[in-house]
Amino acid sequence: MSIQLYNTLTRKKEVFEPIEPNKVKMYVCGPTVYNYIHIGNARPAIVFDTIRRYLEFRGYEVQYVSNFTDVDDKLIKAARELGEDVPTIAERFIEAYFADIAALGCKKANVHPRVTENIDIIIEFIEKLIEKGYAYEVDGDVYYKTRNFAEYGKLSHQSIDELRAGARIEVGEKKRDPLDFALWKAAKEGEIAWDSPWGKGRPGWHIECSAMARKYLGDTIDIHAGGQDLTFPHHENEIAQSEALTGKTFAKYWLHNGYININNEKMSKSLGNFVLVHDMIKQTDPQVLRFFMLSVHYRHPINYSEELLESTKNGLERLKTSYFNLKHRLASSTNLTDGDEQWLNKINQCHDAFIKEMDDDFNTANAIAVLFELSRQANVYLLEKNTSENVIRAFLHEFEQLLDVLGISLKAELLLDNEIEELIQKRNEARKNRNFALADQIRDELKARNIILEDTPQGTRWKRG
Numbered sequence: 001m002s003i004q005l006y007n008t009l010t011r012k013k014e015v016f017e018p019i020e021p022n023k024v025k026m027y028v029c030g031p032t033v034y035n036y037i038h039i040g041n042a043r044p045a046i047v048f049d050t051i052r053r054y055l056e057f058r059g060y061e062v063q064y065v066s067n068f069t070d071v072d073d074k075l076i077k078a079a080r081e082l083g084e085d086v087p088t089i090a091e092r093f094i095e096a097y098f099a100d101i102a103a104l105g106c107k108k109a110n111v112h113p114r115v116t117e118n119i120d121i122i123i124e125f126i127e128k129l130i131e132k133g134y135a136y137e138v139d140g141d142v143y144y145k146t147r148n149f150a151e152y153g154k155l156s157h158q159s160i161d162e163l164r165a166g167a168r169i170e171v172g173e174k175k176r177d178p179l180d181f182a183l184w185k186a187a188k189e190g191e192i193a194w195d196s197p198w199g200k201g202r203p204g205w206h207i208e209c210s211a212m213a214r215k216y217l218g219d220t221i222d223i224h225a226g227g228q229d230l231t232f233p234h235h236e237n238e239i240a241q242s243e244a245l246t247g248k249t250f251a252k253y254w255l256h257n258g259y260i261n262i263n264n265e266k267m268s269k270s271l272g273n274f275v276l277v278h279d280m281i282k283q284t285d286p287q288v289l290r291f292f293m294l295s296v297h298y299r300h301p302i303n304y305s306e307e308l309l310e311s312t313k314n315g316l317e318r319l320k321t322s323y324f325n326l327k328h329r330l331a332s333s334t335n336l337t338d339g340d341e342q343w344l345n346k347i348n349q350c351h352d353a354f355i356k357e358m359d360d361d362f363n364t365a366n367a368i369a370v371l372f373e374l375s376r377q378a379n380v381y382l383l384e385k386n387t388s389e390n391v392i393r394a395f396l397h398e399f400e401q402l403l404d405v406l407g408i409s410l411k412a413e414l415l416l417d418n419e420i421e422e423l424i425q426k427r428n429e430a431r432k433n434r435n436f437a438l439a440d441q442i443r444d445e446l447k448a449r450n451i452i453l454e455d456t457p458q459g460t461r462w463k464r465g
């Protein structure tokens with residue numbers, strides 16, 4: 001059995017064949033860190049973390065890289081408005097991002113490279129593009145010459161002429177062709193800037209991913225992923241940059257997640273119709289949000305509503321109730337009884353069905369339906385008078401294993417007392433070191449898991465909310 005995935009590049013489901021056997025190189029475009037992430041931004045973090053977990057479950061060693069855009073126009077604007085500098089704002093929201101995705105059960109990437117720490121390789125990349133005739137400088141700006149890249153438009157399936165007709169040259173841009181895009185932007189007065197062969201400036205947005213993916217994963221990667229809105233121009237431009245430089249395929253498979261909408265409109269910062277993860281997880285178990293996202297196939301849109309979220313919550317509780325009832329029964333179960341074989345077979349069938357669904361372009365929606373079937377079977381089994389330890393353990397193992405693939409922790413709800421004490425200890429240390437951001441983050445994380453802290457002159461007390 002093999003994994004099939006939908007490739008935006010070919011618009012087809014293809015058999016997944018990594019470049020090196022058993023290894024997967026995966027790059028996921030990360031956030032621009034000028035604000036907290038909203039639940040739309042959380043979708044790529046959750047779905048590609050799940051795909052990574054599934055590939056690991058299927059025996060692949062996954063090298064997962066996800067960047068931070070820690071300098072760009074939006075950050076410069078935020079810095080001006082807040083009267084702070086760009087690195088301070090970036091640092092604050094990188095920490096907030098880590099706290100949010102940790103609460104959502106996402107593993108950290110192997111590397112989270114930042115633009116500001118990779119300016120040297122970005123400059124080298126641009127120099128080589130100029131040398132090869134794919135880029136030109138005008139008054140301290142450098143632009144990519146799209147006309148010279150014959151395959152421009154292949155990812156978004158548009159002809160270069162169609163694209164050119166829809167493009168325009170903004171005020172202040174000095175490019176020669178409306179479709180050309182900035183690789184390097186000359187600094188304006190007072191803006192954060194780095195020295196370069198073209199004078200002081202900063203990288204354009206698209207070049208960072210080409211340069212950092214190459215540095216950390218090599219010339220050709222297996223999977224490149226991000227939200228659907230990144231297909232054009234961001235990913236199209238990444239291909240143009242990388243393939244012009246190396247002459248090799250940049251990424252074999254391009255995966256894009258659908259939007260989280262509100263009232264059928266894309267959730268976005270600019271429209272102001274967003275719900276921040278940071279705020280939401282104060283009231284809602286972050287696992288419920290994760291389970292909600294995975295209840296829909298990653299390429300389909302989700303129209304977000306609190307009612308939908310509520311129904312997901314009930315579903316997740318149903319699964320957990322079966323699981324905890326099984327645990328409870330373990331204490332009173334007898335040894336092997338006849339009929340075990342039949343139940344073990346049923347569990348195996350669920351296991352195989354889960355894999356079959358996930359193999360089909362990571363269909364988490366159907367995989368979750370299989371989990372509900374497992375839960376139904378467990379509930380029926382628990383009605384039997386004589387249950388065997390073997391079967392109970394097999395059920396428990398199956399729940400643990402499959403929910404772990406989805407990044408849903410069965411332990412999360414039952415944070416043990418000593419784990420809570422440890423976190424409180426860590427928070428007290430952070431406060432002693434005046435690291436109030438970390439202290440608040442720990443408090444928020446505990447709160448999200450229904451643990452309420454109370455600081456008293458005798459120390460910190462806690463209770464379950």
Ligand SMILES: Nc1ncnc2c1ncn2[C@@H]1O[C@H](COP(=O)(O)OP(=O)(O)OP(=O)(O)O)[C@@H](O)[C@H]1O
Binds near residue numbers: 031033227228
């Ligand atoms: N409503 C949404 N649904 C799903 N994915 C989204 C949504 N909005 C943004 N994304 C994805 O979130 C990731 C982080 O992107 P980034 O920080 O650049 O946000 P953004 O696109 O600027 O968000 P916004 O549109 O709110 O300004 C990208 O992969 C992007 O495609």
Ligand SMILES: [Zn+2]
Binds near residue numbers: 030
């Ligand atoms: Zn990118």
